[in-house]
Amino acid sequence: MDKKFSNKAVNFFKKEGFYIILFICLCIVATVALLTARNNKNQSAELQNSKATEQKQVKQTAKADNKSSSSYDNALQVKKSSNTNTNAQQKTSKEVSSSVSTSFQKPVEGVIARGFSEDPVYWDSTATYRPNLGYDIQTDLGKPVFAAMDGKVEEVNTATQDGVEIILDHQNGLKTVYSNLDPNVKVSVGQMVKKGAVIGIVGKSTLRSAYEKYGNHLHFAVLKGKEFVDPGKYIKY
Missing domain, CATH: 1.20.5 (Single alpha-helices involved in coiled-coils or other helix-helix interfaces)
Known part of the structure; x- marks a missing residue:
């Protein structure tokens, strides 16, 4: 199987x-x-x-x-x-x-009667010796006084030994001082003025140099920072 x-x-x-x-x-x-x-x-x-x-x-x-x-x-x-x-x-x-220009216009028409001097010089008005930190510019009473350059009116002083005084800040480090002005000034504090603008007229408000032999004049000074400098660096007469 x-x-x-x-x-x-x-x-x-x-x-x-x-x-x-x-x-x-x-x-x-x-x-x-x-x-x-x-x-x-x-x-x-x-x-x-x-x-x-x-x-x-x-x-x-x-x-x-x-x-x-x-x-x-x-x-x-x-x-x-x-x-x-x-x-x-x-x-x-x-x-x-x-x-910003540093070219000045003459502040008044006239001639330099006393120049800038850091050394003491004799003054007939006070019979003393002291510096003259500016120009005394001989001119006529009532002559217009011009802004030497564009600026802002910083001060208007009416009771200084140099008489009625205007200080312009030219906002470039320089200031100019105008003294022995007539009390009837043409500007006010804070006002902006242009170069050549009339800011006042020559007066007889000075005490310091009222009796100088050269007579009527504008006292003009220049401040650089806080120091007075010779204006002859900026204007020529």
Whole structure:
């Protein structure tokens, strides 16, 4: 019986062996294909995840670059604006400096009766020796007195030893002083005056030099800072 069964089995495999092997091969191919497809799917998913991560990193990097570039551009703009402001300020300062003139007009028509002297000189009016920190300009009583330069009226003094006095601040470090004026002055404190404007007339209000031999005169002085300087540096008679 066993022999008969064995013969049947051998005959079966002889007849159907090809199909059995073909079936097994197909099963193997299907299994390999299934495994390959699964691996490809996993690899595709990993690749997509990798691409997504790379894109995210690229976006973040681009965002950071844009922010950095924006900050840099803003810094350049601020620097440029600062340089522009600095240049504008320097230009304005130069324009102001160049617009301020130190050329004086004669404050009154006349001649120099006593010049500037830091050393003491003799005064007939007081019989004393003292400096003359300005010009005594001999002229006629009532002669108009002019602003030597554009300026602002800083003081109008009516009770000094040099008589009625006007001080103009020229806002360039210089001030001019006009003394021995008539009490009827033409300007007031705080007023802006132009070069050549009439600010008063020659009077006889001085006590210090009322009896000098040269008679009627305007006492004219120049202040540079707080120091009196020779008016001859700015006007010629």
